[in-house]
Amino acid sequence: MDKGGTMPLSWHRESKPHKFCPGCGHGLVLKVLGELIDEMDLRERLLFGCDIGCSLLAWNFFNVDSVQTHHGRTTPVMVGLKRGKPDMVALAYMGDGAAYAIGSQHLVNAAYRNENIFILVVNNTVYAMTGGQMSPTTLAGQKTETSPYGRDTELAGQPTRGAEMMAAIAAEGAYVARGSVARMIQLKKFMKKALENQLAGRGLSFLEALSTCPTNWRTNARETWRFLEEDMAAYYPLGELSGPGKEVRGS
Amino acid sequence: MSSKESRFRLLKHEGVKGTFIICPGLCKGCGLCLERCPHDVIDWSEELGIYGTPRAAPARMDDCIACGICQLVCPDSAILIQKKQKKKA
Ligand SMILES: Cc1ncc(C[n+]2csc(CCOP(=O)(O)OP(=O)(O)O)c2C)c(N)n1
Ligand code: SF4
Ligand SMILES: [Mg+2]
Numbered sequence: 001m002d003k004g005g006t007m008p009l010s011w012h013r014e015s016k017p018h019k020f021c022p023g024c025g026h027g028l029v030l031k032v033l034g035e036l037i038d039e040m041d042l043r044e045r046l047l048f049g050c051d052i053g054c055s056l057l058a059w060n061f062f063n064v065d066s067v068q069t070h071h072g073r074t075t076p077v078m079v080g081l082k083r084g085k086p087d088m089v090a091l092a093y094m095g096d097g098a099a100y101a102i103g104s105q106h107l108v109n110a111a112y113r114n115e116n117i118f119i120l121v122v123n124n125t126v127y128a129m130t131g132g133q134m135s136p137t138t139l140a141g142q143k144t145e146t147s148p149y150g151r152d153t154e155l156a157g158q159p160t161r162g163a164e165m166m167a168a169i170a171a172e173g174a175y176v177a178r179g180s181v182a183r184m185i186q187l188k189k190f191m192k193k194a195l196e197n198q199l200a201g202r203g204l205s206f207l208e209a210l211s212t213c214p215t216n217w218r219t220n221a222r223e224t225w226r227f228l229e230e231d232m233a234a235y236y237p238l239g240e241l242s243g244p245g246k247e248v249r250g251s
Numbered sequence: 252m253s254s255k256e257s258r259f260r261l262l263k264h265e266g267v268k269g270t271f272i273i274c275p276g277l278c279k280g281c282g283l284c285l286e287r288c289p290h291d292v293i294d295w296s297e298e299l300g301i302y303g304t305p306r307a308a309p310a311r312m313d314d315c316i317a318c319g320i321c322q323l324v325c326p327d328s329a330i331l332i333q334k335k336q337k338k339k340a
Contacts, residue, residue: 005259006274007328017327022302023281027326184323221282
Protein backbone atom coordinates (compact mmCIF):
# COMPACT_ATOMS: atom_id res chain seq x y z
CA MET A 1 0.00 0.00 0.00
CA ASP A 2 2.80 2.42 0.74
CA LYS A 3 3.37 3.10 -2.95
CA GLY A 4 0.21 5.16 -3.31
CA GLY A 5 -0.10 6.04 0.37
CA THR A 6 -3.78 6.34 1.17
CA MET A 7 -4.75 7.62 -2.31
CA PRO A 8 -5.49 5.76 -5.55
CA LEU A 9 -2.39 5.66 -7.78
CA SER A 10 -4.20 7.53 -10.56
CA TRP A 11 -4.70 10.56 -8.28
CA HIS A 12 -2.24 13.31 -9.19
CA ARG A 13 -0.39 13.73 -5.90
CA GLU A 14 0.94 17.25 -6.54
CA SER A 15 -2.64 18.56 -6.63
CA LYS A 16 -3.57 16.99 -3.27
CA PRO A 17 -5.19 17.75 -0.92
CA HIS A 18 -7.69 18.50 -3.66
CA LYS A 19 -9.58 21.77 -3.87
CA PHE A 20 -13.04 20.54 -2.94
CA CYS A 21 -14.50 21.71 0.38
CA PRO A 22 -14.45 19.49 3.47
CA GLY A 23 -17.15 16.83 3.11
CA CYS A 24 -17.76 17.47 -0.59
CA GLY A 25 -19.16 14.49 -2.50
CA HIS A 26 -17.13 15.34 -5.62
CA GLY A 27 -14.13 13.84 -3.79
CA LEU A 28 -16.04 10.61 -3.15
CA VAL A 29 -17.17 10.24 -6.77
CA LEU A 30 -13.62 10.92 -7.98
CA LYS A 31 -12.20 8.42 -5.50
CA VAL A 32 -14.39 5.69 -6.99
CA LEU A 33 -13.31 6.79 -10.46
CA GLY A 34 -9.65 6.82 -9.40
CA GLU A 35 -9.88 3.27 -8.08
CA LEU A 36 -11.48 2.11 -11.33
CA ILE A 37 -8.81 3.84 -13.44
CA ASP A 38 -6.26 1.80 -11.46
CA GLU A 39 -8.17 -1.48 -11.47
CA MET A 40 -9.26 -1.32 -15.13
CA ASP A 41 -5.87 -0.07 -16.29
CA LEU A 42 -7.31 3.07 -17.91
CA ARG A 43 -4.46 5.48 -17.16
CA GLU A 44 -3.30 5.67 -20.79
CA ARG A 45 -6.79 5.44 -22.25
CA LEU A 46 -9.08 7.73 -20.27
CA LEU A 47 -9.93 11.23 -21.54
CA PHE A 48 -11.32 13.11 -18.56
CA GLY A 49 -13.48 16.12 -19.43
CA CYS A 50 -14.78 18.43 -16.73
CA ASP A 51 -17.28 21.26 -16.85
CA ILE A 52 -17.69 24.70 -15.29
CA GLY A 53 -18.90 24.45 -11.72
CA CYS A 54 -17.14 22.70 -8.89
CA SER A 55 -16.33 19.85 -11.31
CA LEU A 56 -13.68 22.14 -12.82
CA LEU A 57 -11.71 21.86 -9.58
CA ALA A 58 -10.77 18.44 -10.96
CA TRP A 59 -8.90 19.77 -14.02
CA ASN A 60 -5.60 18.47 -12.58
CA PHE A 61 -7.03 15.77 -10.34
CA PHE A 62 -5.80 12.65 -12.17
CA ASN A 63 -2.71 11.42 -13.93
CA VAL A 64 -4.74 11.16 -17.14
CA ASP A 65 -5.33 13.45 -20.12
CA SER A 66 -7.85 16.03 -18.97
CA VAL A 67 -9.73 18.90 -20.55
CA GLN A 68 -11.85 21.57 -18.91
CA THR A 69 -14.46 23.21 -21.08
CA HIS A 70 -17.46 25.59 -21.04
CA HIS A 71 -20.54 25.30 -18.85
CA GLY A 72 -22.73 22.45 -20.10
CA ARG A 73 -20.51 21.81 -23.11
CA THR A 74 -18.47 18.91 -21.81
CA THR A 75 -20.78 16.42 -23.53
CA PRO A 76 -20.20 17.65 -27.11
CA VAL A 77 -16.47 18.17 -26.46
CA MET A 78 -16.11 14.56 -25.31
CA VAL A 79 -18.27 13.35 -28.23
CA GLY A 80 -15.84 15.05 -30.60
CA LEU A 81 -12.79 13.63 -28.85
CA LYS A 82 -14.27 10.13 -28.85
CA ARG A 83 -15.13 10.32 -32.55
CA GLY A 84 -11.60 11.49 -33.30
CA LYS A 85 -9.94 8.94 -31.03
CA PRO A 86 -12.30 5.96 -30.81
CA ASP A 87 -9.77 3.84 -28.91
CA MET A 88 -9.83 6.24 -25.98
CA VAL A 89 -12.41 6.15 -23.19
CA ALA A 90 -14.24 9.49 -23.05
CA LEU A 91 -15.77 10.74 -19.82
CA ALA A 92 -17.84 13.92 -19.47
CA TYR A 93 -17.93 14.93 -15.79
CA MET A 94 -20.35 17.67 -14.71
CA GLY A 95 -22.83 18.97 -12.15
CA ASP A 96 -26.61 18.88 -12.14
CA GLY A 97 -26.82 22.49 -13.34
CA ALA A 98 -24.51 21.77 -16.26
CA ALA A 99 -26.31 18.57 -17.23
CA TYR A 100 -29.97 19.45 -16.77
CA ALA A 101 -30.10 23.22 -17.32
CA ILE A 102 -27.60 24.79 -19.70
CA GLY A 103 -26.37 21.50 -21.19
CA SER A 104 -29.64 19.56 -21.43
CA GLN A 105 -29.81 19.89 -25.24
CA HIS A 106 -26.48 18.09 -25.50
CA LEU A 107 -27.61 15.38 -23.12
CA VAL A 108 -30.76 14.71 -25.13
CA ASN A 109 -29.00 14.64 -28.48
CA ALA A 110 -26.12 12.49 -27.24
CA ALA A 111 -28.74 10.03 -26.01
CA TYR A 112 -30.68 10.02 -29.30
CA ARG A 113 -27.45 9.50 -31.24
CA ASN A 114 -26.33 6.89 -28.68
CA GLU A 115 -22.86 8.44 -28.58
CA ASN A 116 -20.28 6.05 -27.19
CA ILE A 117 -19.22 8.22 -24.24
CA PHE A 118 -19.74 8.14 -20.47
CA ILE A 119 -21.62 11.06 -18.92
CA LEU A 120 -21.18 11.28 -15.14
CA VAL A 121 -23.40 13.81 -13.37
CA VAL A 122 -22.80 14.86 -9.77
CA ASN A 123 -26.18 15.89 -8.37
CA ASN A 124 -25.79 18.08 -5.29
CA THR A 125 -29.15 19.88 -5.80
CA VAL A 126 -27.54 23.33 -6.18
CA TYR A 127 -25.38 25.54 -8.37
CA ALA A 128 -22.57 25.02 -5.92
CA MET A 129 -19.65 26.92 -7.39
CA THR A 130 -21.60 30.15 -7.78
CA GLY A 131 -22.82 30.12 -4.19
CA GLY A 132 -25.69 27.66 -3.89
CA GLN A 133 -28.49 28.95 -6.11
CA MET A 134 -31.53 26.81 -6.96
CA SER A 135 -30.83 24.29 -9.72
CA PRO A 136 -33.11 21.97 -11.72
CA THR A 137 -32.62 19.27 -9.07
CA THR A 138 -33.29 21.41 -5.97
CA LEU A 139 -35.94 19.55 -3.99
CA ALA A 140 -39.44 20.90 -3.41
CA GLY A 141 -39.31 23.13 -0.35
CA GLN A 142 -35.50 23.18 -0.26
CA LYS A 143 -34.01 26.52 0.77
CA THR A 144 -31.26 27.94 -1.42
CA GLU A 145 -29.82 31.40 -2.14
CA THR A 146 -32.50 31.99 -4.78
CA SER A 147 -35.34 30.12 -3.05
CA PRO A 148 -35.03 31.50 0.49
CA TYR A 149 -38.52 30.29 1.43
CA GLY A 150 -37.95 26.88 -0.16
CA ARG A 151 -38.46 25.78 -3.79
CA ASP A 152 -41.99 26.64 -4.82
CA THR A 153 -42.97 24.04 -7.42
CA GLU A 154 -45.87 26.21 -8.63
CA LEU A 155 -43.31 28.76 -9.75
CA ALA A 156 -40.20 26.68 -10.40
CA GLY A 157 -41.67 23.34 -11.47
CA GLN A 158 -40.85 19.90 -10.18
CA PRO A 159 -37.20 18.90 -9.67
CA THR A 160 -35.63 17.20 -12.72
CA ARG A 161 -35.27 13.43 -12.60
CA GLY A 162 -32.42 13.23 -15.09
CA ALA A 163 -31.72 9.51 -15.02
CA GLU A 164 -35.39 8.74 -15.70
CA MET A 165 -35.40 11.17 -18.61
CA MET A 166 -32.27 9.56 -20.05
CA ALA A 167 -33.70 6.06 -19.64
CA ALA A 168 -36.86 7.11 -21.46
CA ILE A 169 -34.98 8.23 -24.57
CA ALA A 170 -31.88 6.01 -24.42
CA ALA A 171 -31.20 3.72 -27.36
CA GLU A 172 -30.73 -0.05 -27.24
CA GLY A 173 -27.34 -0.72 -25.65
CA ALA A 174 -27.24 2.42 -23.51
CA TYR A 175 -26.52 2.13 -19.80
CA VAL A 176 -28.39 4.41 -17.38
CA ALA A 177 -28.16 4.35 -13.59
CA ARG A 178 -28.36 6.45 -10.45
CA GLY A 179 -26.06 5.86 -7.48
CA SER A 180 -25.16 7.79 -4.35
CA VAL A 181 -22.04 8.63 -2.38
CA ALA A 182 -23.95 7.20 0.59
CA ARG A 183 -23.58 3.78 -1.06
CA MET A 184 -20.01 3.67 -2.26
CA ILE A 185 -19.84 -0.03 -3.16
CA GLN A 186 -22.96 0.16 -5.30
CA LEU A 187 -21.71 3.41 -6.87
CA LYS A 188 -18.48 1.69 -7.86
CA LYS A 189 -20.36 -1.23 -9.37
CA PHE A 190 -22.51 1.11 -11.49
CA MET A 191 -19.49 3.18 -12.56
CA LYS A 192 -17.60 0.07 -13.59
CA LYS A 193 -20.53 -1.09 -15.70
CA ALA A 194 -20.76 2.34 -17.32
CA LEU A 195 -17.06 2.22 -18.29
CA GLU A 196 -17.39 -1.38 -19.51
CA ASN A 197 -20.38 -0.39 -21.65
CA GLN A 198 -18.23 2.11 -23.50
CA LEU A 199 -15.32 -0.32 -23.80
CA ALA A 200 -17.77 -2.80 -25.37
CA GLY A 201 -18.89 -0.09 -27.83
CA ARG A 202 -22.53 -0.39 -26.83
CA GLY A 203 -23.20 3.35 -26.83
CA LEU A 204 -24.05 5.93 -24.22
CA SER A 205 -23.39 5.39 -20.53
CA PHE A 206 -25.09 7.71 -18.09
CA LEU A 207 -24.65 7.73 -14.33
CA GLU A 208 -26.04 10.27 -11.89
CA ALA A 209 -24.39 10.27 -8.47
CA LEU A 210 -26.34 11.81 -5.60
CA SER A 211 -23.73 13.92 -3.84
CA THR A 212 -23.13 16.32 -0.97
CA CYS A 213 -22.40 20.04 -0.68
CA PRO A 214 -22.11 20.85 3.04
CA THR A 215 -20.85 24.35 2.27
CA ASN A 216 -23.96 25.49 0.43
CA TRP A 217 -26.39 23.27 2.29
CA ARG A 218 -24.93 24.75 5.50
CA THR A 219 -25.01 21.33 7.12
CA ASN A 220 -22.80 19.60 9.65
CA ALA A 221 -21.69 16.02 8.97
CA ARG A 222 -24.75 14.40 10.54
CA GLU A 223 -27.22 16.64 8.74
CA THR A 224 -25.28 16.18 5.46
CA TRP A 225 -25.75 12.40 5.58
CA ARG A 226 -29.38 12.80 6.60
CA PHE A 227 -30.27 15.13 3.73
CA LEU A 228 -28.54 12.83 1.24
CA GLU A 229 -29.99 9.57 2.50
CA GLU A 230 -33.48 10.68 3.46
CA ASP A 231 -34.57 13.75 1.53
CA MET A 232 -32.65 13.24 -1.71
CA ALA A 233 -33.02 9.46 -1.93
CA ALA A 234 -36.80 9.76 -1.40
CA TYR A 235 -37.19 11.77 -4.60
CA TYR A 236 -34.28 10.29 -6.56
CA PRO A 237 -34.44 6.49 -6.27
CA LEU A 238 -31.19 4.55 -6.74
CA GLY A 239 -30.77 1.76 -9.24
CA GLU A 240 -30.09 0.81 -12.83
CA LEU A 241 -32.68 2.05 -15.30
CA SER A 242 -31.42 0.56 -18.53
CA GLY A 243 -28.62 -1.66 -19.76
CA PRO A 244 -27.61 -5.29 -19.79
CA GLY A 245 -28.06 -7.24 -16.55
CA LYS A 246 -29.45 -4.27 -14.70
CA GLU A 247 -30.27 -4.40 -11.03
CA VAL A 248 -34.02 -4.02 -10.77
CA ARG A 249 -35.09 -1.18 -8.54
CA GLY A 250 -35.95 -2.00 -5.01
CA SER A 251 -33.95 -5.24 -5.10
CA MET B 252 11.76 12.42 1.52
CA SER B 253 10.96 15.53 -0.50
CA SER B 254 8.97 18.31 1.13
CA LYS B 255 6.10 17.48 -1.22
CA GLU B 256 6.03 13.90 -0.02
CA SER B 257 6.30 14.78 3.68
CA ARG B 258 2.88 16.35 3.17
CA PHE B 259 1.66 12.78 2.92
CA ARG B 260 3.29 11.44 6.07
CA LEU B 261 1.21 8.68 7.65
CA LEU B 262 0.27 8.09 11.29
CA LYS B 263 -0.40 4.50 12.28
CA HIS B 264 -2.71 3.48 15.12
CA GLU B 265 -2.61 -0.19 16.04
CA GLY B 266 -5.82 -1.92 17.10
CA VAL B 267 -6.83 -5.48 17.88
CA LYS B 268 -8.49 -6.17 14.51
CA GLY B 269 -6.41 -3.90 12.30
CA THR B 270 -4.32 -0.80 11.77
CA PHE B 271 -5.88 2.64 11.30
CA ILE B 272 -3.63 4.71 9.05
CA ILE B 273 -4.33 8.41 8.62
CA CYS B 274 -2.64 11.04 6.51
CA PRO B 275 -2.95 14.30 8.52
CA GLY B 276 -1.91 16.25 5.42
CA LEU B 277 -5.08 15.15 3.63
CA CYS B 278 -7.71 15.31 6.38
CA LYS B 279 -9.80 18.50 6.18
CA GLY B 280 -11.89 17.65 9.23
CA CYS B 281 -15.24 17.23 7.47
CA GLY B 282 -16.43 14.72 10.08
CA LEU B 283 -18.18 12.35 7.64
CA CYS B 284 -16.21 9.38 9.04
CA LEU B 285 -17.03 10.27 12.65
CA GLU B 286 -20.72 9.99 11.83
CA ARG B 287 -20.35 6.74 9.92
CA CYS B 288 -18.13 4.69 12.25
CA PRO B 289 -20.43 1.97 13.67
CA HIS B 290 -18.36 1.76 16.90
CA ASP B 291 -17.73 5.45 17.54
CA VAL B 292 -13.96 4.96 17.34
CA ILE B 293 -13.08 8.32 15.79
CA ASP B 294 -12.96 11.66 17.56
CA TRP B 295 -11.55 15.13 16.92
CA SER B 296 -7.80 15.71 17.23
CA GLU B 297 -6.31 18.06 19.81
CA GLU B 298 -4.00 19.79 17.32
CA LEU B 299 -5.38 21.61 14.29
CA GLY B 300 -5.30 20.00 10.84
CA ILE B 301 -4.45 21.46 7.45
CA TYR B 302 -7.64 23.54 7.28
CA GLY B 303 -7.11 25.03 10.72
CA THR B 304 -9.80 22.84 12.28
CA PRO B 305 -9.52 19.65 14.32
CA ARG B 306 -9.10 16.55 12.15
CA ALA B 307 -10.27 12.97 12.51
CA ALA B 308 -8.29 10.94 15.05
CA PRO B 309 -9.00 7.40 16.24
CA ALA B 310 -9.52 7.78 19.99
CA ARG B 311 -10.89 4.35 20.90
CA MET B 312 -8.84 1.86 18.89
CA ASP B 313 -9.83 -1.00 21.20
CA ASP B 314 -13.33 -0.74 19.73
CA CYS B 315 -12.21 -0.65 16.07
CA ILE B 316 -13.42 -3.70 14.12
CA ALA B 317 -11.44 -2.71 10.99
CA CYS B 318 -14.62 -2.66 8.86
CA GLY B 319 -13.15 0.06 6.63
CA ILE B 320 -16.30 2.22 6.47
CA CYS B 321 -14.35 5.36 7.45
CA GLN B 322 -11.91 4.72 4.59
CA LEU B 323 -14.81 4.20 2.19
CA VAL B 324 -16.52 7.52 3.03
CA CYS B 325 -13.45 9.77 3.19
CA PRO B 326 -13.71 12.28 0.30
CA ASP B 327 -10.02 13.13 0.63
CA SER B 328 -8.70 9.57 0.73
CA ALA B 329 -6.95 10.32 4.02
CA ILE B 330 -7.68 6.99 5.74
CA LEU B 331 -6.49 3.46 5.11
CA ILE B 332 -7.59 0.49 7.20
CA GLN B 333 -5.40 -2.59 7.17
CA LYS B 334 -7.20 -5.62 8.49
CA LYS B 335 -5.04 -8.04 10.47
CA GLN B 336 -4.83 -11.50 8.90
CA LYS B 337 -6.67 -14.11 10.93
CA LYS B 338 -4.22 -16.64 12.40
CA LYS B 339 -4.77 -20.12 10.98
CA ALA B 340 -5.90 -22.60 13.65
C1 LIG C 1 -22.29 29.97 -19.98
C2 LIG C 1 -22.19 30.15 -18.49
N1 LIG C 1 -23.29 30.47 -17.78
C3 LIG C 1 -23.22 30.61 -16.44
C4 LIG C 1 -22.04 30.44 -15.81
C5 LIG C 1 -21.97 30.62 -14.28
N2 LIG C 1 -21.83 29.36 -13.59
C6 LIG C 1 -20.62 28.91 -13.17
S1 LIG C 1 -20.73 27.47 -12.32
C7 LIG C 1 -22.41 27.45 -12.49
C8 LIG C 1 -23.27 26.38 -11.87
C9 LIG C 1 -22.64 25.07 -11.63
O1 LIG C 1 -23.57 24.20 -11.04
P1 LIG C 1 -23.47 22.65 -11.30
O2 LIG C 1 -23.35 22.37 -12.75
O3 LIG C 1 -24.61 22.00 -10.59
O4 LIG C 1 -22.08 22.23 -10.64
P2 LIG C 1 -21.66 22.27 -9.09
O5 LIG C 1 -20.86 23.52 -8.90
O6 LIG C 1 -22.90 22.24 -8.28
O7 LIG C 1 -20.84 21.02 -8.87
C10 LIG C 1 -22.87 28.56 -13.21
C11 LIG C 1 -24.29 28.82 -13.52
C12 LIG C 1 -20.89 30.13 -16.57
N3 LIG C 1 -19.70 29.94 -16.02
N4 LIG C 1 -20.99 30.00 -17.91
S1 SF4 D 1 -19.13 24.37 -2.92
FE1 SF4 D 1 -20.13 22.37 -2.58
S2 SF4 D 1 -19.82 21.21 -4.49
FE2 SF4 D 1 -18.35 22.93 -4.48
S3 SF4 D 1 -16.44 22.11 -3.64
FE3 SF4 D 1 -17.62 23.01 -1.91
S4 SF4 D 1 -18.85 21.33 -1.06
FE4 SF4 D 1 -18.13 20.70 -3.10
MG1 LIG E 1 -24.67 21.18 -8.63
